[in-house]
Amino acid sequence: MLLQLSTWPDIEQYLKTSQAIVIPIGSTEQHGPTGLIGTDALCAEAVARGVGAATGALVAPVLAVGMAQHHMEFPGSLSLRPTTLIAVIEDLLVGLHRTGFRQFFFVNGHGGNVATLKAAFAQVYWTLTTQGRPAADQVRCQVQNWWAQPRVYQLTRELYGDREGVHATPTEIALTRYLYPDRVKMATLAPLGTTDYAIYTAADFRRRFPDGRMGSDPTLATGEQGQQFYERAVESLTARYRAFIQDATGRPPDSEPLAPPSPG
Numbered sequence: 001m002l003l004q005l006s007t008w009p010d011i012e013q014y015l016k017t018s019q020a021i022v023i024p025i026g027s028t029e030q031h032g033p034t035g036l037i038g039t040d041a042l043c044a045e046a047v048a049r050g051v052g053a054a055t056g057a058l059v060a061p062v063l064a065v066g067m068a069q070h071h072m073e074f075p076g077s078l079s080l081r082p083t084t085l086i087a088v089i090e091d092l093l094v095g096l097h098r099t100g101f102r103q104f105f106f107v108n109g110h111g112g113n114v115a116t117l118k119a120a121f122a123q124v125y126w127t128l129t130t131q132g133r134p135a136a137d138q139v140r141c142q143v144q145n146w147w148a149q150p151r152v153y154q155l156t157r158e159l160y161g162d163r164e165g166v167h168a169t170p171t172e173i174a175l176t177r178y179l180y181p182d183r184v185k186m187a188t189l190a191p192l193g194t195t196d197y198a199i200y201t202a203a204d205f206r207r208r209f210p211d212g213r214m215g216s217d218p219t220l221a222t223g224e225q226g227q228q229f230y231e232r233a234v235e236s237l238t239a240r241y242r243a244f245i246q247d248a249t250g251r252p253p254d255s256e257p258l259a260p261p262s263p264g
Contacts, residue, residue, distance in 0.1 A: 001058050002049070011099075014058055019102040019138075020245045022059045023092075024048035025117070026109035027066035030074035032168030032213040033187035036176050037076045038064065039168075043175050044109030047146045050234035051107065051241055063088070066113040070199045073206035082116045089120035094127055097139060105241050106143040109172075112199075117143045142244055147171055149236035152229055159225060165216025166197050167209075171229055173218040178226025189219065 026041030041064035052059035068079040121141040128136035156171045194208050
């Protein structure tokens with residue numbers, strides 16, 4: 001069930017049986033010479049819709065611009081300041097809370113969003129509590145990175161090994177090739193440079209990673225592999241969503257992702 005394709009009476013009826021919503025969030029940023037600029041948002045949106053279809057959950061429109069300041073030396077990249085993204089998340093969740101939503105499950109496609117999202121959740125809890133909003137103690141926020149789910153990461157290691165890298169990865173490129181096969185881009189890639197993946201300013205990033213990739217070989221990606229990643233991500237996050245809405249404490253399931261969040 002997509003929020004943007006629903007009417008307000010549809011949402012009012014939905015809230016009689018569920019107070020949870022799935023929110024995809026990604027980024028609009030460069031993904032190397034062959035990756036679509038919308039990769040992070042496109043992947044998060046597709047996986048979130050898959051979770052919604054499997055669970056009957058309401059899915060919000062994708063938040064397509066995230067915190068990506070380190071990519072801003074590449075044409076076409078967009079970014080919000082961390083403080084702006086925090087304010088956007090706060091405004092959206094406080095507004096949804098006002099009409100009856102209590103559980104917010106974010107499907108994330110961009111590692112650079114993670115720290116800001118967690119700060120935004122803290123801000124939401126603070127605002128709802130200090131303003132004495134009704135049922136503030138029932139609000140739960142959680143973020144899950146689709147690529148870091150154990151079965152997704154397992155397939156990544158099997159297919160790509162050390163050639164996965166951490167940005168413009170074959171895993172995410174494969175998923176976009178499955179979703180948008182008519183948008184496949186080809187290019188001759190330069191040899192990879194530094195393996196120091198620390199992120200600082202945009203100018204420093206462009207200097208150390210001139211074509212935008214960070215240790216990755218996206219030429220390995222295929223649409224068939226992307227379908228496998230999609231199915232595994234939807235299956236994993238469907239289970240996590242169900243556990244999230246059933247657990248009154250808001251704790252995630254015991255099984256934690258094997259992969260750390262990508263900085264890309």
